[in-house]
Amino acid sequence: MPGYLLKFESIAVRGVDNLAIRSLRDHQQFSDPLGAAQRLGISSAAWPLFGLLWPSGLHMAERMALHPVTPGERILEIGCGLALASLVAHRRGADVTASDCHPLAGDFLRENLRLNRMSPMPYRHGQWGVPADAGAAGQVQGLFDLVLGSDLLYERDEDGxxxxxxxxxxxxxxxVWIIxxxxxxxxxxxxxxxxxxxGLREERLQRPAEAGMAAYKGRVLVYGR
Known part of the structure; x- marks a missing residue:
């Protein structure tokens, strides 16, 4: 792929079959020749973050592997990156929409769906704090019964x-589930x-290192209204 380097991995998610995932090779990758990411406020340092597998995302995928598939339940993953949790939910038959603000996230999702021989899945542009007309077409719309997010709180959000x-x-x-x-x-x-x-209910999430997975310490934040 011109402009950045890729890698392909078989990712083990406890409770489901392995997933074939195309991702960026490392966090040094960057390519924004037309300035699409810059116009959305994505810096060169933040550009590769969408295309890497993060521990919190893997733990969310494991949680979705155990979540009962309920007819009529609509699920939205925000800041999905490589959308591992959405891929797991989609493979199990859930009604899930993935969303992110990165201009390449949808393309990576479509390719990973193809690699895993899955049917198409809805993808929407989802970016908080930016006017709707500043992003790509196909904004997140409507209400969802379950909203997912993994490691979203790395920046201060003074305006809420x-x-x-x-x-x-x-x-x-x-x-709302936030890991x-x-x-x-x-x-x-x-x-x-x-x-x-x-309101908030917290669950501690602490895992020792295992084969193929580093030790993890964090929380599952379960918000309900």
Whole structure:
């Protein structure tokens, strides 16, 4: 692929068959020849983050491997990156939509669906804090019963745009699952979610190192309204 280097891996997710995943080779990759990412506020340092597999995303995928598939339940993954959790849910028959702000996230998702011989899955542009007409066509719309996000709290969000985005797309009685590796911005985010009408239940997530998986320490933040 001109401009950046790729790798292909077989990713083990506990509870489901392995997934074939195309990702960026490392966090040094960057290519934005037309300035599409720059126009969306994505810096060169942040550009490759969508295309890497992150521990929190793998743990969310494991959680989705155990989540019962319920007819009529609509699921939205925000900041999906390589959308591992969405791929697991889709393979199991769930109604899931993946979303991200990166201009290449949809292309990577479509290729990983092809590599795993899966049917097409909805993808939408989802970016909080940016006017709708500043992003790509196909914005996130509507309400969802379950909203997922992995390691989203790595930046301060003084204006509460992430909480408002989640609030705008979570159905009454819906839940929000955030897997967070104990980021310092978690308490402030919880306060902003409370302002959107969400209560919080926390689950500790601590795993020792295993073959193919580093040790992990964090939390599952379960918000409900």
């Amino acid at each position: 745009t992430l909480a408002r985005f989640i609030g705008a797309h979570t159905a009454p009685g819906g839940q 967070d590796p104990d980021r310092g911005n978690r308490p402030a985010f919880t306060r902003r979610m409370a302002a959107q009408g969400f």
